[in-house]
Amino acid sequence: MDETTKWLLDQANTLAEQSKDYEDRAFFTALQAFIQEQATRLDQAQGEVDGRFWDHRRW
Amino acid sequence: MNTLIIVSHPTIADSPTQQFLKASAAGVKGATWHHLDEINPLDVAAEQALIQAADRLIFEFPLYWYQAPASLHQWLAAVWTRGFAYAETGGKLTGKTLGLVVSYSQPKQAYQIGGSEGVSMSTLLSPYQALARKTGLTLLAPLEIAQFSYLTEEQRAHLFTRYQQYLTVPQPARFADQAAWFLAELAARGKADSTAALMASTLAERQDQLTSLRQTIAELREGEAD
Numbered sequence: 471m472d473e474t475t476k477w478l479l480d481q482a483n484t485l486a487e488q489s490k491d492y493e494d495r496a497f498f499t500a501l502q503a504f505i506q507e508q509a510t511r512l513d514q515a516q517g518e519v520d521g522r523f524w525d526h527r528r529w
Numbered sequence: 530m531n532t533l534i535i536v537s538h539p540t541i542a543d544s545p546t547q548q549f550l551k552a553s554a555a556g557v558k559g560a561t562w563h564h565l566d567e568i569n570p571l572d573v574a575a576e577q578a579l580i581q582a583a584d585r586l587i588f589e590f591p592l593y594w595y596q597a598p599a600s601l602h603q604w605l606a607a608v609w610t611r612g613f614a615y616a617e618t619g620g621k622l623t624g625k626t627l628g629l630v631v632s633y634s635q636p637k638q639a640y641q642i643g644g645s646e647g648v649s650m651s652t653l654l655s656p657y658q659a660l661a662r663k664t665g666l667t668l669l670a671p672l673e674i675a676q677f678s679y680l681t682e683e684q685r686a687h688l689f690t691r692y693q694q695y696l697t698v699p700q701p702a703r704f705a706d707q708a709a710w711f712l713a714e715l716a717a718r719g720k721a722d723s724t725a726a727l728m729a730s731t732l733a734e735r736q737d738q739l740t741s742l743r744q745t746i747a748e749l750r751e752g753e754a755d
Contacts, residue, residue, distance in 0.1 A: 474731065478731060485725065493552075508739065515743060
């Protein structure tokens with residue numbers, strides 16, 4: 471996991487724990503799943519771009 | 530966006546699911562909670578005015594013998610009249626969206642062909658698909674809530690936000706729309722919290738990066754097709 475993702479997840483986790491009302495706690499809990507999903511999609515998209523640039527059939 | 534949440538439930542005070550959803554809806558600007566079983570007497574013109582003021586309609590109900598409780602059917606029969614809901618020249622609902630929030634006590638996999646209930650949720654909900662087609666409503670994929678009482682705290686937190694998105698986001702199943710919702714919510718919290726503000730700008734940059742990568746992929750694919 472990259473540093474930025476880790477930082478975002480840590481912050482969201484801290485904000486969820488510090489939240490006094492349920493709506494904020496639910497939001498920051500769900501936000502952690504969003505951060506993970508966005509990071510996964512970024513990895514996949516970057517991987518696809520790299521893969522397509524390095525396609526052996528296109529050398 | 531104005532969203533009218535049309536709730537059909539005969540014993541709503543005893544329903545933890547509906548109480549939970551009501552608390553979630555309370556945090557959504559423009560959302561109106563409309564419990565059908567409490568309406569007495571029914572004023573058809575007032576109901577139609579409420580519907581017309583909404584951009585999105587939500588039918589929300591527990592599954593009773595594979596369908597909505599009676600109050601939804603009675604309300605539809607009385608309020609969705611010819612000339613209002615549909616007409617030769619087009620009804621007054623055209624262009625709005627319709628969402629379905631359906632709860633049930635079986636596991637989600639029970640409602641599929643070959644599942645323990647032997648019928649898919651899409652089949653059970655198909656009358657609403659027909660209704661949406663006839664009245665010019667755009668139907669959203671349903672939000673299903675299976676076995677609410679078994680959800681963990683974390684799953685409930687996800688449901689709380691997914692439901693809020695379902696009430697307002699253009700296409701709730703689309704990741705880019707979910708991202709826009711999270712960013713807007715985070716930016717609003719960022720006004721009072723510098724960490725939230727920094728997170729919002731970081732996540733926005735990442736989303737832009739994702740959009741740009743997707744664009745590159747689309748161009749590369751196009752190039753390969755040539």
